[in-house]
Amino acid sequence: MPLSLAQQIAKLMPDAAVIMVNRDCTIHYWSPGAERLLGFPAVDAISQAGLAGSHCESCQAAYEVTPHDRLVGHILTLQTAGGQSRVVKKYTMPLFDDHGEFNGSIAVLIAYPTLPGPGDSQPVPGKPYHGMISHNPVMQHVFTMIGRVAKTDLPVLVRGESGTGKELVARAIHEESTRKGQPFIAINCAALNPNILESELFGHVKGAFTGAIRQHVGVFEQARGGTLFLDEIAEIPLDLQAKLLRVLETGEFTPLGSERRYIADVRIITATHRALREEAKSGRFRHDLLYRLRVIPIFLPPLRERRHDIPLLAKHLLHEQAGDVLVPQLTQAAVEHLMQYDWPGNVRELRNALSYAWVMSDGAVIDMQHLPAEILGLKNTGRAASKNTATRRQLDRHEIQAAIERHHGNLSQAAHSLGISRTTLWRKLKTLD
Numbered sequence: 001m002p003l004s005l006a007q008q009i010a011k012l013m014p015d016a017a018v019i020m021v022n023r024d025c026t027i028h029y030w031s032p033g034a035e036r037l038l039g040f041p042a043v044d045a046i047s048q049a050g051l052a053g054s055h056c057e058s059c060q061a062a063y064e065v066t067p068h069d070r071l072v073g074h075i076l077t078l079q080t081a082g083g084q085s086r087v088v089k090k091y092t093m094p095l096f097d098d099h100g101e102f103n104g105s106i107a108v109l110i111a112y113p114t115l116p117g118p119g120d121s122q123p124v125p126g127k128p129y130h131g132m133i134s135h136n137p138v139m140q141h142v143f144t145m146i147g148r149v150a151k152t153d154l155p156v157l158v159r160g161e162s163g164t165g166k167e168l169v170a171r172a173i174h175e176e177s178t179r180k181g182q183p184f185i186a187i188n189c190a191a192l193n194p195n196i197l198e199s200e201l202f203g204h205v206k207g208a209f210t211g212a213i214r215q216h217v218g219v220f221e222q223a224r225g226g227t228l229f230l231d232e233i234a235e236i237p238l239d240l241q242a243k244l245l246r247v248l249e250t251g252e253f254t255p256l257g258s259e260r261r262y263i264a265d266v267r268i269i270t271a272t273h274r275a276l277r278e279e280a281k282s283g284r285f286r287h288d289l290l291y292r293l294r295v296i297p298i299f300l301p302p303l304r305e306r307r308h309d310i311p312l313l314a315k316h317l318l319h320e321q322a323g324d325v326l327v328p329q330l331t332q333a334a335v336e337h338l339m340q341y342d343w344p345g346n347v348r349e350l351r352n353a354l355s356y357a358w359v360m361s362d363g364a365v366i367d368m369q370h371l372p373a374e375i376l377g378l379k380n381t382g383r384a385a386s387k388n389t390a391t392r393r394q395l396d397r398h399e400i401q402a403a404i405e406r407h408h409g410n411l412s413q414a415a416h417s418l419g420i421s422r423t424t425l426w427r428k429l430k431t432l433d
């Protein structure tokens with residue numbers, strides 16, 4: 001192994017982290033610059049296979065080097081030994097022996113300087129921040145990240161279970177950025193038929209395919225100058241992933257059936273509930289697209305991991321729902337049940353449960369018996385069945401209205417979030433007048 005080569009690079013670039021890995025990808029050299037930039041002493045780093053798997057997805061991407069890796073200036077966020085986020089540019093060069101076999105690799109990481117310093121955005125714990133409320137430290141860190149990344153155009157990937165607030169984060173970044181005032185367009189890649197997804201993204205000209213009776217402007221064009229939020233990005237088919245990658249690389253897109261290329265002047269924010277690295281490992285997601293999209297990863301913890309937020313959130317959501325009308329109070333017993341439940345649907349489920357409870361209560365006090373059966377730990381028996389049709393109708397109306405508002409009138413997305421088809425939603429809207 002040409003250790004002296006790594007040492008020479010380290011001498012040449014004392015501020016950079018110079019890391020050399022063996023053919024089995026264990027760390028063989030860790031420069032003094034790496035100690036300073038990443039905070040891990042060389043004695044801890046050497047012989048480790050990628051330090052950081054346990055606490056940071058992108059750390060693995062930073063240290064792990066495969067025979068095919070040849071990364072030129074990829075921007076990554078990683079965590080230092082002290083738990084700070086650090087944005088770096090990563091360069092990697094695989095090395096091969098005389099027989100052409102992979103023989104380790106050298107990685108050089110340099111601090112990426114364009115992010116503003118801490119303190120630029122000052123969310124206050126317990127106060128709403130772009131519609132989100134929390135006093136959980138992880139969420140507070142997310143709010144701070146939002147303020148910082150908003151000052152750049154770097155691609156952000158938001159990961160979190162359904163209903164954790166991924167779209168709210170994307171909107172907040174847009175609102176904090178200089179693109180504020182320009183369009184924010186959200187599209188759910190899972191909700192659309194893969195056959196029309198390409199046209200939804202890039203648009204098509206009249207006659208581009210059978211049934212294309214008129215021109216269609218895609219979301220890349222609709223969001224021009226603003227932000228494009230691609231939700232459930234892991235669900236896009238591989239051939240479309242290749243096309244999206246090309247757009248990100250060239251900064252241009254071509255509508256289906258068109259000869260013309262357009263500049264893609266959008267900031268891209270993506271979201272998924274899946275572990276994209278795992279998707280990439282299993283071949284369902286392109287590695288190169290993953291690296292392009294996940295420059296700044298933001299992770300949203302599920303609600304069951306921040307239970308202490310539940311009373312605060314419940315109050316906030318009831319306030320939002322009741323508006324200026326009398327805001328119902330939750331009894332201690334109701335709060336306790338809310339805090340014990342696991343919330344697989346996260347904040348969205350909490351919102352729906354409160355809508356339900358509000359309808360079931362007298363509107364002034366919500367007690368435990370007003371909560372949905374699953375939250376009380378009851379099986380879905382008589383209680384659910386005994387709901388009378390009138391209440392069910394009211395509840396549906398409220399849920400549906402809330403879903404449509406949340407998705408800004410987009411019925412497909414509203415239907416998706418309610419777990420019903422677009423046609424069923426139409427039918428319900430008709431019966432509910």
Ligand SMILES: Nc1ncnc2c1ncn2[C@@H]1O[C@H](COP(=O)(O)OP(=O)(O)OP(=O)(O)O)[C@@H](O)[C@H]1O
Pocket residue numbers: 131132133134160161162163164165166167168169231273313316347348351406417
């Ligand atoms: N921290 C929060 N404070 C207040 N409301 C929140 C918070 N997080 C989420 N919500 C609310 O929860 C609901 C779901 O949020 P959002 O649509 O952003 O989630 P999501 O993660 O994008 O969901 P999905 O992946 O299913 O699209 C919305 O009504 C949103 O207003």
